[in-house]
Amino acid sequence: MKMDDYRKIEERLLASQEDYRQIPVPEEMKGKLKAGIERAEAEKRVKGNEEKTRNENRKRETEGGRKMHKKKMIRFRIIATAAAAVLLVILPNTGAEVAYAMGSLPVVGKLFQAVTFRDYQYESERFEANVEVPQIIVEDVEKRGEGENEKREAENVEEENRNGDVQQTVEEINFDIEQVTNQLIEEFQESAELGESYGTLEIHHETVTDNENYFTLKLSMYRGAGSGYESYKFYTVDKRTGKQIQIGDLFQEGSNYNEILSEDIKEQMRAQMAEDEGQVYWVDYEEVPEWNWERLKDDQNFYFDAEGNIVIVFDEYEVAPGYMGAREFTVERSVYENILKG
Amino acid sequence: MNKKDELVRHILLENYESYYRLAFSYVHQEADAMDIVQEGAYKAMLKADTLREDSFAETWVYRIMINEAKEYLRKNRREYIEPDESLAAPEEHFRDMDLQEALEKLPEQEKAVIILRYYEDKQLSEIGEILQENLSTVKSRLYRALKKLRKML
Numbered sequence: 308m309k310m311d312d313y314r315k316i317e318e319r320l321l322a323s324q325e326d327y328r329q330i331p332v333p334e335e336m337k338g339k340l341k342a343g344i345e346r347a348e349a350e351k352r353v354k355g356n357e358e359k360t361r362n363e364n365r366k367r368e369t370e371g372g373r374k375m376h377k378k379k380m381i382r383f384r385i386i387a388t389a390a391a392a393v394l395l396v397i398l399p400n401t402g403a404e405v406a407y408a409m410g411s412l413p414v415v416g417k418l419f420q421a422v423t424f425r426d427y428q429y430e431s432e433r434f435e436a437n438v439e440v441p442q443i444i445v446e447d448v449e450k451r452g453e454g455e456n457e458k459r460e461a462e463n464v465e466e467e468n469r470n471g472d473v474q475q476t477v478e479e480i481n482f483d484i485e486q487v488t489n490q491l492i493e494e495f496q497e498s499a500e501l502g503e504s505y506g507t508l509e510i511h512h513e514t515v516t517d518n519e520n521y522f523t524l525k526l527s528m529y530r531g532a533g534s535g536y537e538s539y540k541f542y543t544v545d546k547r548t549g550k551q552i553q554i555g556d557l558f559q560e561g562s563n564y565n566e567i568l569s570e571d572i573k574e575q576m577r578a579q580m581a582e583d584e585g586q587v588y589w590v591d592y593e594e595v596p597e598w599n600w601e602r603l604k605d606d607q608n609f610y611f612d613a614e615g616n617i618v619i620v621f622d623e624y625e626v627a628p629g630y631m632g633a634r635e636f637t638v639e640r641s642v643y644e645n646i647l648k649g
Numbered sequence: 650m651n652k653k654d655e656l657v658r659h660i661l662l663e664n665y666e667s668y669y670r671l672a673f674s675y676v677h678q679e680a681d682a683m684d685i686v687q688e689g690a691y692k693a694m695l696k697a698d699t700l701r702e703d704s705f706a707e708t709w710v711y712r713i714m715i716n717e718a719k720e721y722l723r724k725n726r727r728e729y730i731e732p733d734e735s736l737a738a739p740e741e742h743f744r745d746m747d748l749q750e751a752l753e754k755l756p757e758q759e760k761a762v763i764i765l766r767y768y769e770d771k772q773l774s775e776i777g778e779i780l781q782e783n784l785s786t787v788k789s790r791l792y793r794a795l796k797k798l799r800k801m802l
Contacts (some may be wrong), residue, residue, distance in 0.1 A: 312799050313799070314797075316768070316795050319802075320767040323744070326744055328744075328768070330669075330673055332669045332670070333679050334685055336686065337662075339687045340687060341662075341688075343694070344661060344691070346691050347690075347691045347692070348654070350695065350722075351694075351695065480678075585724060596724070598696070612752075629688065
């Protein structure tokens, strides 16, 4: 190509720049842009608050001396009474089911249950909330249904000494649930009063694992306004130790569980993308390498499926573009069996 | 709100019309172009704190917008299997229709270089940052694109 030809094309392109700049931008564009910005800001705010709550909890735990423990016990008593009250209301209606469930339970000595502790409903022309905040309660199986409430409470005191770990764990989880959900409810109430921002709030809970060793409560939180954002929190208790566990606690010290699980998940992502080009994950994503998902977080959400395989849960935007939604990956037991804790 | 959030927000509000035009030249649909810019703005804000250098912020946002547009095309490709004449047609906004028609026929990356260079007045080094390519690749892409246009026109 001669230099002249090259310049001619360039000139022609530059001559049409004016026309390009005249492409009309719809009036709604600015509003939509701001909505996108606000959505991200609201999400970050929520995430930041969750982080703050977590840090505060952690701080509280490490600071916790005798005094702190006493205070917690008092708090627990209040919750326990309230939960028992809820149970009393529920039991007459579901008596048959509970009896059946108890009959079929393996005897492990402890019955974990999630009950709706706070029920918040709101409906106006533009705002709607449907919130069920759970609390976990733990009881000795054989003590269930044995006489009146006061007696059970008196026994709880002794029990607390024996099973302090379980009760403390459950109390901490309940406290965390309360903090996280209160925050969302308050934000919702504020916007409903001002008439701006989020229009929908949904909070629900589900017991996703309840086997011999583990109990996992899933908390689903959805905030919506046009397009919504759903997030989850999973709380898992190891029934044998009475402690809340994170994914890393399942594996032997020093094992490379994270690499093993993450690699398996990445393979699953690649396979899904190869099979269906509508599936997009941020893995091997060359355009924006810093978005690539690398490995599980220490507090990665997970639970066990009915077969005992680990299911890893990712929030929206954590490993894929928003339209993909939240994603779950089941990692077969055989993949990690040899590095499980004894 | 931290400084990086503030910076990205400022850049978005300052340049959204450019992003819209860029997106529009990819998808040729007002509603789709607006969705792309909205989603891109959302992601840019969400990821603002991963931004390492403030001076990269502008090209970084462009990159996000372009990726969003490409992803949009990829995601919707199956729906566009039968090319709709009204979509493929060059825009009525242009007086030089032949040129636009030729631009449409260029591969995505080459078209992006042309638009950024001649319509958005970007330096070749900036284009390299936006498209995550080194300078010599950008140069050869630009040259190849111009050659193809010359052939078509």
